[in-house]
Amino acid sequence: MAGTRSSIGRSGADARRGAEHELLAHTAEVKLRVRGPDFPALAAEAGRALAALELGGEPPPATGGAREIVLRAGDLGALLVDWLNELIYLAETERWVATEFTPQPGGALELRMRARGATVDTAPSRVKAATHHGLDVRATAGGVEAEVVFDV
């Protein structure tokens, strides 16, 4: 049972917010590791990683106004999965891919995010869902870190 847990390369970073993400090897799906100074910054970085996955590369610049997305859950892991599944839903049903994120003040188990994005020609729902598999949001010396597996 040797796990395939090696990194397959850092995929992005937001130096301004001290957040970064990388994709880890998984036989069939996509596993994302994301880090940030706090949970809202981590969620924003995970959103950027998802946009790149959905579009197969660098997302286009955001156009139009921002929308505020507010979510609550019983723990940070569930909140992260709910957040990513919300973005997946919006991409598939509205062809709107969120690419720019500004965290807003919120409660302990609440995520308030202002998001801007781009409307694309074809709904890019390459990612079916964010799963709870191996879900882990943990405190680190630099802030928080999480891993989440997408069903693709």
Next chain:
Amino acid sequence: MTTETVSGLPVTRGRCWYDVPAGARPGMRVPARVYADETLWEQISKDRSLDQLLNVATLQGVADCVYAMPDVHEGYGFPVGGVAAMDARTGVISPGGVGYDINCGVRLLATELEVERVGDRLEAVVHDLSRSIPSGTGRGGRLSLAAGELERVLNEGCRYLVQRGEATDDDLEVTEAHGSLARADAGVVSDRARTRGHDQLGTIGSGNHFVEVQAVDEVFDEAAAGLYGLRRGQLVILVHTGSRGLGHQVCTDYVRLMDQVMPRYGITLPDRELACAPLRSPEGQRYFGAMCAAANFAFANRQIITHRVREVFRRAFRDRGSVRLVYDVAHNMAKLEEHGGRELCVHRKGATRAFGPRHPETPPRYRAAGQPVFIPGSMGTASWVLAGTDGNMALSFGSTCHGAGRAMSRHAAKRVKSGSDVRHELEARGIVVRCGSTGDLAEEAPYAYKDVERVVGVVHDAGLARRVARLAPLGVVKG
């Protein structure tokens, strides 16, 4: 039989399987069996398939043994290629044990055409298929359903399509569960799921889903092939897709719900994606109703695609263009079945039901052979027609494999070759390719998968299913 230690676990090797006893890891309630030969076992041991299978063996009410088919690979929660049956009275139902693509499945369509007589018309036919059947991620189809119509698809599946003229009674007879699960309850399918699915009926989707034109390349069991209406040199079409965004959202909704209610039932898990509730609980019943509704949507999706295929072949070949459904079978589903006098909820995640000749759910016309099973190979390699066996009820709850099984991550596959290289290689072999994204073709390249011939060899030798015929690819339409 020999016993060895693998990653600290005692593993007993049989003729074409590997057994892990129930006591091998704390919390396991039943033993685990992996069907594999030595080569496949080595591949399987490289990812977390076995680890995930042993996690499934800890679930409440799990019966007898959990199984991994020879195409098993790491998934999320359950491994892909896993089979687990839960006691219907005391056991749980797990959305993660079915997967996000509820009733992802395969159907085989047979024409009366000989491949050699189709000749240079093949490319035009594949092109027309690609224009008539939308593919690609999240791309809606031409059939947009009003709310009342979607309700009927969810509750009635293919039965409703007979009324609309998009299916025949004969189609229903050769579809698993007649394409209509009676326990479906559209009332517990969320508005979000309906929004995702309302314009996706009749679409392939992305990833490894496809419509492939194939030739019957070799027949191994003339009697069974004759019953299925298959002969060497015949042109056939294999369709692989599922419940699209609607099913994905049903799974998302119910994993979330069950994750929240598990403490109420005292359930603790080694992996949150195994989130579950007792089948007889209100939450278990709601998920079962929603899952059956999503499964009906998937049966209807493959049926609408069949309707489109029929239109294409009628346009191309007129009165010689008839297209007959051979069979349609699911490979992501939880079903209530009787095994050894017990009612069990059999979870098949990337595994195919493969009932034998004596089973009452095997269509009467196929009783002398067993239920047909279709095993897609990787893109560009052969696919297989198998027949279910009576003996597999005791070996795998009447189940077999569902494909070749991934051996390499999508990212790694793209590093080996580019999508355009893969496309050129397929075209050099005379295979017509139509796809939404050439760049993504490399993800599904043959080298990213296990050897399907080896996988089929194991299921045949183990008695899970019998070889009937091999199908060679001629043209593929991919998302």
